[in-house]
Amino acid sequence: MADIKPDDYEWIRQFLYTQCANDLGQGKEYLISSRLGAVAREAGLADISALVTSLKARPLGGPLHQKVMEAMTTNETSFFRDGHPFAALEKQIIPRFLSSNSGRPLRIWCAASSTGQEPYTIAMVLRTNFPDVANRARILCTDVNATVLKRTTEGVYSQLEVNRGLPAQMLVRYFERAGANWRAKAELRSMMDPRVMNLAVPWIGIQPQDIVFLRNVLIYFDAKTKREIVTRIRNTLAPGGVLFIGGSESILGMDEGLSREQFGMSTVYRRAA
Ligand SMILES: C[S@@+](CC[C@H](N)C(=O)[O-])C[C@H]1O[C@@H](n2cnc3c(N)ncnc32)[C@H](O)[C@@H]1O
Missing domain, CATH: 3.40.50.150 (Vaccinia Virus protein VP39)
Structure with missing residues (x-):
């Protein structure tokens, strides 16, 4: 798993906070790697650093920004959860x-x-x-x-x-x-x-x-x-x-x-x- 650069981590953390107020906190590099690796690959980008660079170059609110925000939300649920x-x-x-x-x-x-x-x-x-x-x-x-x-x-x-x-x-x-x-x-x-x-x-x-x-x-x-x-x-x-x-x-x-x-x-x- 490629390391996440501190600046990229901070950019994603801030981005997530402004988009949906989700507070990533510190030490969640594994979450970014596991969830955004596929988004980067699908967009034809080499890694998460390239993904962040690409996001920074685009206007906020485009489809790639949306994909990244959605990928970072946790959607765990089930029928009759907790009963x-x-x-x-x-x-x-x-x-x-x-x-x-x-x-x-x-x-x-x-x-x-x-x-x-x-x-x-x-x-x-x-x-x-x-x-x-x-x-x-x-x-x-x-x-x-x-x-x-x-x-x-x-x-x-x-x-x-x-x-x-x-x-x-x-x-x-x-x-x-x-x-x-x-x-x-x-x-x-x-x-x-x-x-x-x-x-x-x-x-x-x-x-x-x-x-x-x-x-x-x-x-x-x-x-x-x-x-x-x-x-x-x-x-x-x-x-x-x-x-x-x-x-x-x-x-x-x-x-x-x-x-x-x-x-x-x-x-x-x-x-x-
Ligand atoms: C873990 S799921 C909970 C689903 C369901 N309520 C349950 O308990 O099984 C959390 C959901 O909250 C959504 N979510 C996160 N931030 C949100 C926000 N700012 N506004 C609305 N929904 C949000 C996520 O997209 C995700 O689908």
Whole structure:
């Protein structure tokens, strides 16, 4: 593996921070090598140093810049990831929503939805347990990485991907064969509203949300960015709306407008009603 020059490392670190606020920190040369080596080769460039030189010579925002930013995001996800948030959704959160909101549409936002397994999991929970709610629910799926987001629109997953967390009865009920892959049925796909969006930039045009999933993305931001995003999310939550974050993440003491509630193994943050 070729060494990354300190100046190139710093340029990539800064670039990533300005594009999507991901804080690479120090000592992640292996990550740059493993993720950008292929981008350099595909662009016909000898190595990462040549890639940085080429990026510097082009205007920001072009396709090569986009590829580099996307390659540096971590898109790890799976169906029913961590399990308990979806149990809380089914057993507590949706029943509580139904008890105070008869007939109005449910709005859910997956704020870093990657390749879509998380919003499709939510859609399956709704279709299976609350079919009437599912008929009037929209799941806003956003990610800064347009390439992974496209997969949510397509709803096509490999055998390997469905093997990761999707129960067999859900696979049979909600997916159909697409060659060697599986495609989510229209009843799930029609619930998705995918949009490219950078959480680090103030957003407009997002309606008040009843439930926000912001899981396994806060870890990539520094404390200041994290706090700003959490405050903006709180302001986007409808009164009484709830926020899920990842199991290894904490926003404790970050926003006084959110109160912590425990549902079994799952912690959620609620905006005062
Ligand atoms: C590890 S995945 C989490 C996927 C899913 N929420 C889960 O928990 O399984 C993190 C996602 O956050 C996205 N991301 C990183 N920075 C972002 C930003 N500034 N705005 C929006 N999405 C971002 C990445 O592209 C990636 O798809």
